[in-house]
Amino acid sequence: xxxxxxxxxxxxxxxxxxxxxxxxxxxxxxxxxxxxxxxxxxxxxxxxxxxxxxxxxxxxxxxxxxxxxxxxxxxxxxxxxxxxxxxxxxxxxxxxxxxxxxxxxxxxxxxxxxxxxxxxxxxxxxxxxxxxxxxxxxxxxxxxxxxxxxxxxxxxxxxxxxxxxxxxxxxxxxxxxxxxxxxxxxxxxxxxxxxxxxxxxxxxxxxxxxxxxxxxxxxxxxxxxxxxxxxxxxxxxxxxxxxxxxxxxxxxxxxxxxxxxxxxxxx
Numbered sequence: 144x145x146x147x148x149x150x151x152x153x154x155x156x157x158x159x160x161x162x163x164x165x166x167x168x169x170x171x172x173x174x175x176x177x178x179x180x181x182x183x184x185x186x187x188x189x190x191x192x193x194x195x196x197x198x199x200x201x202x203x204x205x206x207x208x209x210x211x212x213x214x215x216x217x218x219x220x221x222x223x224x225x226x227x228x229x230x231x232x233x234x235x236x237x238x239x240x241x242x243x244x245x246x247x248x249x250x251x252x253x254x255x256x257x258x259x260x261x262x263x264x265x266x267x268x269x270x271x272x273x274x275x276x277x278x279x280x281x282x283x284x285x286x287x288x289x290x291x292x293x294x295x296x297x298x299x300x301x302x303x304x305x306x307x308x309x310x311x312x313x314x315x316x317x318x319x320x321x322x323x324x325x326x327x328x329x330x331x332x333x334x335x336x337x338x339x340x341x342x343x344x345x346x347x348x349x350x351x352x353x354x355x356x357x358x359x360x361x362x363x364x365x366x367x368x369x370x371x372x373x374x375x376x377x378x379x380x381x382x383x384x385x386x387x388x389x390x391x392x393x394x395x396x397x398x399x400x401x402x403x404x405x406x407x408x409x410x
Contacts, residue, residue, distance in 0.1 A: 150182045151384040156193035163312075163381040163390045167199035170281060170309035172323060172393065173206050175255040179315020181385035187258035191278075203279030205304065206256035207322055208249040213242050214272050214342035219251060241343040241350035242271035249276075268300050271342045271353060273322075275300045281307065292357040295325035302326060305393045315386030318369025323393045325360050327400035333408065335359045368403050372396060 165171060173194065183189050194204050211217035215236060224232045240247065244267045249257050259265060259278050266282035268274045268289035277285050277300070285307065290298035301323060311323045318324065328335050335358040344353050372378055372391060379390040 148182050149385070150184050151180065151189070152184045153189045153192045153196065156180075156183070156190060156384060157196035159381065159383040159388070160193055160197040163383065163388055164379045165194075165197040165202075165310070165312070165390065168201040169198045170203045170279075170285070170304060170307050171198060171205065171390075172275075172304055172309055172311045173204060173255070173259075174311070174313050174316050174320045174322070175206075175253055176315035176386065177254050179386040180383060183384060187255045190255055191259060191262065198279070201280060203277055203281040203285065204259060205275055205277045205285065205300070205309070206259045207252045208256060208260045208267055208274045208276040209252055210242050210247055210250050210272060210274065212250040213239055213247070213344075214340065215239075216338075216340040216342070217272070239343055241345035243345040244269050244274060249274075270294065270299070271344045272340070273299070291353075291355050293329075294357055294360060295322055296329040296358070297326075299326075301393070305397060309393050310390055311393050311396060313389040314383055315388075318365045318372065319362055321365060321369070321396070323396050324365050324368060324400045325362070326393075327397045327404060328360055329358065330397070330401050331408070332405050335361070364404065364407070365400075367407075368400050371403050372399055375399060 177187060211219040214220055224235055227235065249260055260267060260276040262278050265276050265278045266286045267276045268286040270289040273294040275286060285300050285303045288298055288303065289300060293299045295301050311321060313321060337356045338359045339356055341354050344351055375395065377392055377395040381388050
């Protein structure tokens with residue numbers, strides 16, 4: 144006997160998001176696996192409409208729009224060039240695209256994030272490796288500052304989101320994808336060491352190499368920190384479509400992550 148699959152539509156998803164705790168005027172950073180939501184009539188567009196219905200016209204939706212594929216200092220590059228000779232690796236690097244915030248697709252952050260990046264009126268921050276995109280009335284404000292040596296730090300949209308009282312929403316994904324926790328790394332008693340980075344950008348129509356230094360970031364412990372966050376009173380748990388969902392304030396998540404890492408790292 145074949146069991147019919149539930150097909151979720153915008154109204155149902157919006158109701159699930161409201162039940163989780165999203166409301167009018169909220170700013171929310173979304174990390175999402177569309178597949179985990181189940182069968183959604185309208186795909187990423189239906190989820191975007193549901194989020195807009197939940198936060199209303201005064202709310203703002205933010206997604207990661209990262210581009211590690213233009214960087215030789217990324218895990219994506221290491222995976223793509225594993226086993227290549229030095230000559231092949233150099234040829235691969237020569238073919239890597241330069242980052243243009245207006246047109247460069249995001250990489251590895253999912254179909255929903257890429258859908259939001261391409262929405263009319265969406266605003267993208269300008270970091271060539273760890274940009275974000277925002278859709279809503281506070282988009283320009285939140286995306287305005289993103290310094291080159293502050294991938295996910297105090298001079299990035301994450302700090303602006305924290306200051307704005309934003310939420311982070313995990314839909315069908317775990318804490319390993321929670322970019323907000325990286326902000327905590329910049330605030331540790333023993334902050335991460337700086338290391339070199341190299342990527343490519345487009346300036347005046349020409350591809351240029353960009354070398355700089357910034358802190359080394361590592362999400363390896365985020366799942367362990369997540370166990371602490373799941374016990375926190377401020378974390379809201381629920382289901383959106385078929386996906387397990389967590390909604391938590393960025394400020395609380397960062398504060399908890401700082402305390403956990405200061406207590407556990409380097410002891």
